[in-house]
Amino acid sequence: MSFSDEQQLLVDLRAGDANAFHSIYEIYAPRLTSKLIQLLRSEELAEDVLQDIFTKIWEIRKTIDPGQNFAAFLYKMAANRSKNVFRRNVYDELMRNEMGQDTGYNPIEDAMNELEAKKMLDAALDKLTPRQREVYTLHKLEGLSYQEISERLKISSSAINHHIQEAGKKLRMALKDYHFDILILLLSVLLKK
Numbered sequence: 001m002s003f004s005d006e007q008q009l010l011v012d013l014r015a016g017d018a019n020a021f022h023s024i025y026e027i028y029a030p031r032l033t034s035k036l037i038q039l040l041r042s043e044e045l046a047e048d049v050l051q052d053i054f055t056k057i058w059e060i061r062k063t064i065d066p067g068q069n070f071a072a073f074l075y076k077m078a079a080n081r082s083k084n085v086f087r088r089n090v091y092d093e094l095m096r097n098e099m100g101q102d103t104g105y106n107p108i109e110d111a112m113n114e115l116e117a118k119k120m121l122d123a124a125l126d127k128l129t130p131r132q133r134e135v136y137t138l139h140k141l142e143g144l145s146y147q148e149i150s151e152r153l154k155i156s157s158s159a160i161n162h163h164i165q166e167a168g169k170k171l172r173m174a175l176k177d178y179h180f181d182i183l184i185l186l187l188s189v190l191l192k193k
Contacts, residue, residue: 010066013057021061025054028074035075039082049081080143124174128167135160136167 012020029050036046053074057064064070125133134153138144139160146157153160 006070007066010064010070013061014064014066016061021054021058024057024070028071029054032074032078036078036082039079040085045085049078049085052081053077083143124171127170127174132163132167132170135163136171139164 009020009024013024032053033046033050036049037043040046040049056077057074064073125137128136135149135155138149138152139146144152146160149155149160150157
């Protein structure tokens with residue numbers, strides 16, 4: 001497909017054309033599925049992430065820039081979502097190992113623990129300077145790259161790195177006395193942001 005044909009499909013997609021969306025799906029889904037299987041090593045997870053990506057594409061269709069490289073945008077979404085799935089799976093595995101397979105599910109206790117962990121994380125983040133908190137949140141919690149943060153905040157990569165390093169030191173100090181179980185809950189809060 002030529003660049004101009006793709007641009008027209010994206011213009012139509014922005015206007016809410018379901019046929020354009022279907023065409024884009026048919027063009028990109030097979031290649032994206034292959035990439036997701038390569039990243040996740042699971043066809044089932046790849047299909048779930050693919051569905052999430054195209055659901056998100058439909059939701060944000062009005063913000064898509066037809067002049068930008070759409071394939072690169074899709075692959076970046078795939079990489080970010082794969083990273084989130086991987087993190088979630090690591091967290092699930094840690095929880096299973098830490099708490100044992102036979103532990104019953106208690107949603108009220110889980111919600112209270114998560115709320116407590118979020119309060120601890122927020123208190124630790126409050127010890128950072130406003131810029132450290134902003135940079136740390138954008139990179140570690142929202143998953144933005146140094147380049148994206150640099151463009152958004154108009155600061156250099158070295159400044160970003162400095163803020164993240166200093167924030168990491170302060171957070172480690174603020175959270176050093178908490179028990180391993182609480183740190184696991186903090187991890188769950190981080191992954192859900």
